[in-house]
Amino acid sequence: MLDVAVQMDPLEKINFAGDSTFAIMLEAARRGHRLWFYTPDHMSLEAGDVTARAQEIAVRDEPGNYYELGETRQLDLAKVDVVLLRQDPPFDLAYISSTHFLERVAARALVVNDPASVRNAPEKLFVMEFADLMPPTLITRDRAAIERFRAEHGEVVMKPLFGHGGASVFKVAPRDPNFGSLFDLFSTIFREPWVVQRFLPAVSLGDKRILLVDGEPLGAVNRVPAEDDIRSNMVRGGAAAATELSDREQEICARLGPHLKQRGLLFVGIDVIDGWLTEINVTSPTGLRALKRIGGPDLAPRIMDTVEARLKILRDRS
Numbered sequence: 651m652l653d654v655a656v657q658m659d660p661l662e663k664i665n666f667a668g669d670s671t672f673a674i675m676l677e678a679a680r681r682g683h684r685l686w687f688y689t690p691d692h693m694s695l696e697a698g699d700v701t702a703r704a705q706e707i708a709v710r711d712e713p714g715n716y717y718e719l720g721e722t723r724q725l726d727l728a729k730v731d732v733v734l735l736r737q738d739p740p741f742d743l744a745y746i747s748s749t750h751f752l753e754r755v756a757a758r759a760l761v762v763n764d765p766a767s768v769r770n771a772p773e774k775l776f777v778m779e780f781a782d783l784m785p786p787t788l789i790t791r792d793r794a795a796i797e798r799f800r801a802e803h804g805e806v807v808m809k810p811l812f813g814h815g816g817a818s819v820f821k822v823a824p825r826d827p828n829f830g831s832l833f834d835l836f837s838t839i840f841r842e843p844w845v846v847q848r849f850l851p852a853v854s855l856g857d858k859r860i861l862l863v864d865g866e867p868l869g870a871v872n873r874v875p876a877e878d879d880i881r882s883n884m885v886r887g888g889a890a891a892a893t894e895l896s897d898r899e900q901e902i903c904a905r906l907g908p909h910l911k912q913r914g915l916l917f918v919g920i921d922v923i924d925g926w927l928t929e930i931n932v933t934s935p936t937g938l939r940a941l942k943r944i945g946g947p948d949l950a951p952r953i954m955d956t957v958e959a960r961l962k963i964l965r966d967r968s
Contacts, residue, residue: 652731652961654678655686655704655759657693657748658934659737666716670938671736675709677950685709686725687717690737690748693727700727700751728755732957734762738934739814741772745933758968760961763932764914771913773929774811774845779909783902783927788846793833796846800824805849808832811842814933821849852924858893859937861949862918864956865907868949869941870895890940898925906930916960917953 658664658671666672675685688704706720727733733752739745752765770776777784788799789811800806800822809819818839822829836844856872872893895903899922906927910918919935921928942948 652678652683652958653686653729654683654732654734655688655702655725655727655730656707656734657688657690657702657737657752658734660689661687661717661719666713668936668939670936671734671934672709672716673938673942673948673950674734674736674953675707676711677954679709681954686730687719688725690744693748693751695751695754698754700755701725702727727752728758730759731961732760732762735765735768736934739773739812741812741814741933760957760964762914762916762957762960763918764916767913767915768932771915771930771932772812773814773931773933774809776932777927777930780902780905780927783905784847785850785923785926785928786848789843790846791837791840791843796833799846800829803848807845807847807849808836809845809847810836810840811844847928850923850926855924856891856893857928858899858922860895860899860903860920860922861935861937861941862903862907862910862920863949863952864916864960865909865911867895867900867903867907868952869937869946870899871937871940871944871946890944892944892946896925902927916956 656671656675664672678685685707686704687707688702692703694701701724703722704725705722708718710716733755735752737745746769749765749769752761755761756765778787778789781787786803788795790796804824806822807819808822813819820832822832853875856874858870858872860867860870862868870893872891874889874891902920902922906920915932917935919931919937921931938949
């Protein structure tokens, strides 16, 4: 039996029917592992020790009755076997701080995904290492640079660099009377640069989420946006449909796989539109439940197989 600590969002906020973290927890419980639940705001660092005010959690696949919490205790995260880093973005200083905490225990407990790599590979920045696989993309907050990019590429999408779930994603026309107001709004709300990307009309046919485990593509969901929206995220009304990987998508995965594996990014979801890579999601990828629901494979067992194998390697090295 393993002790598996799960760093995630408050339980009352999760979407039970679609939550990938819960799918992994159910599989861990099925194998007889002991699960601990905590949120990142209950972590502490003192005299070199990283602890979390955590509760043992029993999980079950029953809507409305899917968990039961035990008594709270101060859990030494270096003494558990596995820590699942699974809270959702925003990828802000609070998120970054938690990766620094977890990096201190990563030599003794297996942290998935690797906290240093999560910190150094934000979804919309890490992907820029593979610019030849992407549509033309600019990251900036400089208006002159954006105007030049728009003049060159026409319709574009603007979105916050550290956004998530399709929030604040806008399509901007080549001559758009709303652009000035949108620029002012982004400048006021976001201190970071934002992403400006050539618009891909084929998004209306779907934005494919491909799930990779230890660098290997094992399943995909085609997320089709609602008729009056460009955002395909399922939390924004996108519909999940079964799909297969094209030769181009296989090529993209083959390029990315070794890099993901080397960085300890065990469970990753990449987004591809019309053969163009747009994001590499490493913080808290979703899609496990949706993939299974549309008749695809259940990847939670494969994830836990890989976790257990990686833990054995870590133990053999210590």
